Every structure is written in structure tokens, then in C-alpha cells.
Amino acid sequence: MQDIGYRRIPGPPGWSGRNTATATGLALALGALVMAGPAAAQSDHGGEAHEPGDSIGWRMPPMPASMPMLPGMNITPAELAPPVTPFLPAAGTDPATLPEAIPGSVERLADGDTIELTAMRVRRTIRGKTLVMYGFNGQYPGPLIEVDEDATIIVEFRNEIDLPTTIHWHGVRLDNRFDGVPGVTQDP
Incomplete structure (x- = not known):
């Protein structure tokens, strides 16, 4: 080269x-x-x-x-409001029925180990307000998975939320088709 x-x-x-x-x-x-x-x-x-x-x-x-140099500057705040409602994972759910989120853990895995990840809804109270969030294994944020370079691990994924779900990885080198962006790089 x-x-x-x-x-x-x-x-x-x-x-x-x-x-x-x-x-x-x-x-x-x-x-x-x-x-x-x-x-x-x-x-x-x-x-x-x-x-x-x-x-x-x-x-x-x-x-x-x-x-015009700055198109849209004459728009009123009412016109800026989106014509849709926000998506809220808690719609129609009593947060008290969900498990309290636990702090994210660090999972240290060796070459060949298996980890089970379950996507689920959890609740967390921040500044006195109870919120419903998506987490992994009851944690928010989800677990940090540590492995040595060049190690291979197996991830068994279970989806317990009411939407198709994939996982988007950080710090992992893999083909784009395996890095979860539903409807973009892989089927949900």
C-alpha cells in the first residue's frame, strides 16, 4: 500500500x-x-x-x-410544536408495578463466557419524580460488560418490553448488520 x-x-x-x-x-x-x-x-x-x-x-x-438569509425566523412558538405526542414507555402503566432500577454493575467475562441480557421496563426516582425507563437485567444504566481484547463471548438476549428491540454496542468491533439500529442496520 x-x-x-x-x-x-x-x-x-x-x-x-x-x-x-x-x-x-x-x-x-x-x-x-x-x-x-x-x-x-x-x-x-x-x-x-x-x-x-x-x-x-x-x-x-x-x-x-x-x-432570505434566515428562513423561518418569523414562525411563532405555537407553530414550532410538533404535530405528534411524545412516546412514553409508561403510558397506561402504574410505575409502582415495575421493579425499582438498580445501579448498573460491571460484569467481567472471560473468553467463551455467556451473559444473559433481559430488556425490561424499570422505575427510577430522580429529584422526587418517579420515571419509567428501559433497562437491562433490572439495571439503569445497564451492565458494563468487560472482556479482554480478542475474547469471544455469547450474549443471550430476551426481550420483555412491548416493542421489537435490538442492542447497539459500544467498544465492540463487529459487522454493521449485527449492531442494532432497528429498521436501519438489522430487522428488529
Whole structure:
């Protein structure tokens, strides 16, 4: 691979890798952008209206003279209200019937271990107000799962909430199709 300011980061088998800019590559790219900026801004815009530039030649982007600079500034607060109601997980539920959320734990797993995660509704009181939240294993936030690098674990997931659910992972390198964003990267 030719060195052009990027380096390949290896990944697990079957993973295509990613490119990460090094400081040298980033500095070169930014330097080229800054050097070309004033000259590019002075190019012909086909006669469309724009403001005169300052001493180094920066100008407003070309636009019709009748276009307002801040559209929507004359909207009233009532017009800003969304035409829908908020989604609340507690709708029609007595929070007292739900378990009190326990603080998130740290689950340390070894290579080959299995953890069971159950998505469920829990209640938590914050500043005197009882709220219904989604949690894992009765915890909010859910457990922090710690494993050594290159370890493989098994996650058994059970959904006890009334909606299709997936898990979105942080700090785990995996194919996009396995990282839960329902309806986007995987089926719920």
C-alpha cells in the first residue's frame, strides 16, 4: 500500500479494515484546502447575487437576491410544536408495578463466557419524580460488560418490553448488520 498519510488498521478475519488519517496526512489535506479557499471563492458564479468579499476574497455563497438569509425566523412558538405526542414507555402503566432500577454493575467475562441480557421496563426516582425507563437485567444504566481484547463471548438476549428491540454496542468491533439500529442496520 502506498503511504499517502493513511494507515490500515487490521481487524478480525473477514473484516475489510478502515483508514485513519495520520497527523501528517490531515495537515497536508487541510493545508491544501486553506491554500485553495480564497482563490476558489473568487471564481465566477454566473452572475448570481452575492455580497462583496473582504480583503482576502471570501464571499457569500451564490444565491438569488430574493432568498432570505434566515428562513423561518418569523414562525411563532405555537407553530414550532410538533404535530405528534411524545412516546412514553409508561403510558397506561402504574410505575409502582415495575421493579425499582438498580445501579448498573460491571460484569467481567472471560473468553467463551455467556451473559444473559433481559430488556425490561424499570422505575427510577430522580429529584422526587418517579420515571419509567428501559433497562437491562433490572439495571439503569445497564451492565458494563468487560472482556479482554480478542475474547469471544455469547450474549443471550430476551426481550420483555412491548416493542421489537435490538442492542447497539459500544467498544465492540463487529459487522454493521449485527449492531442494532432497528429498521436501519438489522430487522428488529
